[in-house]
Amino acid sequence: MITVENLTKTYGTQRAVDDVSFTCEPGTVTGFLGPNGAGKSTTMRMICGLTPPTTGRSAIDGVPYQRLGNPGRHVGVLLDASAQHAGRTGREVLALAAITMGLDTDRVSERLQRVGLNDAAAKRRVRAYSLGMRQRLGLAYALIGDPAVLILDEPANGLDPEGIHWMRGLLRDFADRGGTVLLSSHLLREVEVIADRLVVIGNGRILTQGAKEQLLGAAGTSVRTMDPAALDALLQRMGLTGTRSADGSVLVPSDPQTIGQAAAAAGVVLLELRPAGAGGLEEMFLRLTAGPQPEEVSR
Numbered sequence: 001m002i003t004v005e006n007l008t009k010t011y012g013t014q015r016a017v018d019d020v021s022f023t024c025e026p027g028t029v030t031g032f033l034g035p036n037g038a039g040k041s042t043t044m045r046m047i048c049g050l051t052p053p054t055t056g057r058s059a060i061d062g063v064p065y066q067r068l069g070n071p072g073r074h075v076g077v078l079l080d081a082s083a084q085h086a087g088r089t090g091r092e093v094l095a096l097a098a099i100t101m102g103l104d105t106d107r108v109s110e111r112l113q114r115v116g117l118n119d120a121a122a123k124r125r126v127r128a129y130s131l132g133m134r135q136r137l138g139l140a141y142a143l144i145g146d147p148a149v150l151i152l153d154e155p156a157n158g159l160d161p162e163g164i165h166w167m168r169g170l171l172r173d174f175a176d177r178g179g180t181v182l183l184s185s186h187l188l189r190e191v192e193v194i195a196d197r198l199v200v201i202g203n204g205r206i207l208t209q210g211a212k213e214q215l216l217g218a219a220g221t222s223v224r225t226m227d228p229a230a231l232d233a234l235l236q237r238m239g240l241t242g243t244r245s246a247d248g249s250v251l252v253p254s255d256p257q258t259i260g261q262a263a264a265a266a267g268v269v270l271l272e273l274r275p276a277g278a279g280g281l282e283e284m285f286l287r288l289t290a291g292p293q294p295e296e297v298s299r
């Protein structure tokens with residue numbers, strides 16, 4: 001389990017991470033999303049003890065990362081696939097990791113196979129690896145100590161479609177066996193498929209978080225009209241408050257049938273009427289992160 005409580009990181013006058021709190025439960029994959037510079041990597045680095053927080057705290061199974069004895073046995077971390085020593089072979093990287101954790105190096109071959117690095121690849125120096133191979137090695141490195149928690153920053157970066165499919169299966173299996181996964185990704189389609197929970201961050205602040213189904217399903221109805229004033233008046237009469245999105249549509253917290261019938265009865269011409277969740281994670285992400293960012297909505 002990962003617990004993040006009121007984490008804040010300031011660089012000069014900039015709040016890179018601003019009062020961020022969330023938890024990642026065993027048996028779940030949490031997708032950590034946000035535009036470039038939103039604060040995802042900084043948050044993950046703070047959880048892994050690589051960046052000291054300005055305020056707030058985080059813990060793995062109740063213990064701050066720095067106080068975990070033999071941390072690789074508790075949490076597997078992949079923050080930068082290029083961080084491995086370029087002059088070592090893949091096999092050497094994993095063997096050293098195993099020795100450092102006090103483990104038998106017998107497991108190295110099995111772990112290399114598990115991430116799809118064959119014998120020839122295992123004998124090559126990391127500097128000759130493609131980005132996808134480095135990601136695979138990074139995952140093997142994260143998994144070598146049989147941790148219960150995985151923290152992965154953009155693990156699908158550089159993987160081909162088959163590789164992404166493979167990684168999805170590996171992480172799903174890890175969570176289904178009771179593991180906890182926190183992963184950041186720009187590949188929204190991938191996150192939508194694999195994540196159970198979502199945490200969306202923008203400008204260092206949490207914009208929304210909760211169960212994926214709930215966040216995507218309870219998105220309300222997206223309405224577009226030729227006459228915004230008439231729609232506003234109608235919504236007011238219905239006791240509803242719409243939120244105008246950056247693209248000019250209005251998000252209404254009600255179902256399409258109720259709004260459509262009321263609009264027809266009032267003679268308000270609608271150009272668009274559809275469940276807001278139908279556009280999936282991408283639409284929710286773009287809506288949340290476009291323009292001025294709203295206050296956090298927690299579910």
Ligand SMILES: Nc1ncnc2c1ncn2[C@@H]1O[C@H](COP(=O)(O)OP(=O)(O)OP(=O)(O)O)[C@@H](O)[C@H]1O
Pocket residue numbers: 011016034035036037038039040041042043
């Ligand atoms: N060491 C640092 N010194 C100063 N500013 C930093 C430092 N590290 C990060 N930042 C700033 O903090 C903000 C958040 O950066 P961070 O890398 O956490 O974002 P991110 O969400 O991971 O972005 P990306 O999706 O592009 O990887 C950015 O504005 C970045 O410039």
